[in-house]
Amino acid sequence: MKKLVYVSLLLILCFSGCHTNNQSSESESDLCCMPTTSQESRFLASPQTLGEAENNSSNQSLGDMVLIPGGEFEMGAKENQFAKPDEFPVHKVYVDSFLMDRHPVTNAQFREFVEATGYVTTAERRPDWQEIKKQLPPGTPKPPDSLLVPASLVFKSPDHEVSLSDYIAWWEWVPGANWRHPLGPGSSIEGLDDHPVVHVSWYDAMAYATWAGKRLPTEAEWEYAARGGNNDYIYPWGNEPVSAQRANFWQGNFPYKNVVEDGFQRTAPVGSFPANGYGLYDMAGNVWEWTADWYHPDYYAFLAQQVIALNPQGPETSFDPMEPGVPKKVIRGGSFLCNDSYCAGYRSSARMKSSPDSGALHLGFRCVKDID
Template identity: 40%
Template sequence: MQKILGGSYQIGTNSGVGVPTDLEGPAIQVTINDFLIDSLTVTNQDFLSFVEATGYVTEAERLGWSFVFHYFLDEVTKKQSQTVGGLSWWYGVKKADWRHPEGANSTITGRMDHPVTQVSRNDAVAYCIWAEKRLPTEAEWEIAAKGGNNFDQYPWGKELLINGEHRCNIWQGDFPDNNIHADGFDGTAPAKHYLPNDYGLYQMIGNVWEWCVNPGRISLETFNNMDGKTFWKQHQQVDDQYYAIKGGSFLCHHTYCNRYRIAARNGNTGMSASNNMGFRCVKDI
């Protein structure tokens, strides 16, 4: 884990590039306390250790299905699965879970150093309690992602590519059908891949969405009134309320989900799981 010093930081953006209802701006100053944050998202190996120690069964395992992006499914599986209304590229796939991210015929063998996926926020909370950690607030996550800089776009600056090289795992090509994976991956990348930001944190942008502790789309000003400890006390119960997620994923593309930016905001319901959803933890000092 890396230590983030408490103090006053700017979050949000005045760029106007986001979805208005996401409430990304205007940018404000917020004050936070010292905290520690994982350098990496929780990996399949990490989650396996948790499951072996506790016997925990994820919500996707209990339900018997979860969401998988169409790109990873054959036609037989698609015909056997339910599409999501308004999002025809997502399917509810039987036996998709963290051990089988793309369905029963998939495996995490060879991907133990990749981020765990198919975990709901409730699953992430259970892991945090076991690890004696918690989920970050959006403000903590955003401050950590900046790496001590003033960027609100990417951890490395304003341009997506540096000398023609990719610094994060997102979608290249024509979304949602043709991924040319110019960044080297069509699915998740290892959690410790590409260069870290100036705080030593890997893949804060792209790869997998990361669950946060606070409800989704709350006013940025709220983070001056409630700290991470308070959010955690109020929101570590199991429920299906709408919670914040940050960072974007390997499925983000500028033509559809331009949320692979530091200041970008999004959310999902607490029981939701998919093959592009993960998390990292923080710890109060």
Template identity: 50%
Template sequence: MSREAEQRHAGMRLIEGGTFLMGSEAFYPEEAPVRRVRVDSFWIDETPVTNFQFAAFIEATGYVTVAEVAPDPKDYPGMIPGMDRAGSLVFQKTSGPVDMADASNWWRFTFGACWKHPLGPGSDLAGLEDHPVVHVAYPDAEAYATWAGKCLPTEAEFEFAARGGLDGQDYAWGSELAPDGRMMANYWQGLFPFANQCLDGWERTSPVRSFPPNGHGVYDMIGNTWEWTSDWWTAKPMPPKAKRSCCPIDNPRGGRLRESFDPDHPGVRIGRKVIKGGSHLCAANYCQRYRPAARHPEMVDTATSHIGFRCVVRG
């Protein structure tokens, strides 16, 4: 390996290519069906990109994130007057039970919130240098990856790495969420969104490497923050032509842009990417997506206090 390659692979783990069972039929319909998938070998960051690492990228390039730019009302038909200001979504714990069908009960679009002000104006990154960077939209993650000479993982690559060699298990560490009461990842213990027991020790994000690595020696692929993948969202992840195939699906690359639009918002033509891994806000009573098979759509222009990313190198 050349010196340049060694530098690029620093802090990464080699995931040897192979075949695995992708998806699940035990939790949410968008994860089904379980299908055999083959991926080539690739390198993946041991941890999500941290605030320290992202700050180095910003210093080197002068890049301005999506959350730091005021949205153009022309791109958002029906925008509420006065909302055309820079900011991002910040989670706010509620004082008691709320309507779980309305996420606006716990999400607040906070003017001035961004990667360096994670809770809004007046907040900073002091003590959070080794936490995953958040408030990064998809273009921000892609820009960092390009700068680092890397790219973002596909959904299949992420899931293969997250499973850590435990094929067919619900969790990245086995069949139990908390074996013998041990917390294996940063997720919400208690009743979301108002009662977090913090058995894992953290109310929000946690420092990377706070929990055991999986079988591949990779950290935080479950919980802590959701992570961007490069695949466009599709509610039916299995290609139609593969339904009756006896052979593994080879290096799947997800859906197509036009299929990724949110049908609940037909006037908004902004694509959605697949995010994986769950976050510190996933809970048993709300979002059991602290699993390798879990997947969720997110608009590429969206930045929140619970989405981050990591990179891969292929070849």
């Protein structure tokens, strides 16, 4: 019973994990999403294709932010090998111009925010059982108090081959793990100022963005920016397969053997790999990144009914057929734990989701800003 309660707690508090590519991670749903009222956003420039945007842009940057020129693109999977059902159908989208952080928010940047505001992250707070049980089946017993402590998810590589469907085998709920102590008590971020901050929930990311006068990107903005000005690219760098020279990802047999060809066991300093066509770093690998949108597997099908979706803001409500009672936000970009055998999350169209109160060792964010 104690193990069952422990797993139940993980399902609510923890990142959902990736899923093997040889089985669908979604189930069919008859639910239909409705757009938010902000979908009627006005244009800041005449519609143009991604290629035209690339040609017309000076690719200028403003400090740590890069100008992403507005334009039209085809959102969704360009290939079938690794794509999941929720990456289809491909549909036309237009986004206005915006500014985007050149790289994920770093430990140094997040520390500045915390020191200025006194903010305490989700992982540093004791979980509220009254809130947790609202997302669990009625009658679920309360976990032992030893589990209801400030904690976060830490990756622990097993020493032997395990089933790729059993993510509990490599994720551990570690008391005391947070952005300051990424591996738990005794660990620190000393010397990691230029690494992406991790163990941040969606709420933490939103708090930082508000403080910085920015916001989180929509899912459409994120994918548009990730393609770097080329609508036909599968990855931010093009259509060539991922390699240790292109991104921070898992090389070897996941999750028990990492040969570390890229030189990084976990996160890498931001900007360690080449930028994409817009001058953005780490749009593939390193850490997953929060977006503003709620997750729903049928949202793309709704958008595809329109001639072109204008600045889509995501569905009004969330639904994940794997965990119907748990609202999820979309995360993008993959992480240092992704590889082709398990989680090809470094593809520009790849989608994953996590509950907004979750944090993990491979989950961070970057911000965007509107252009007035």
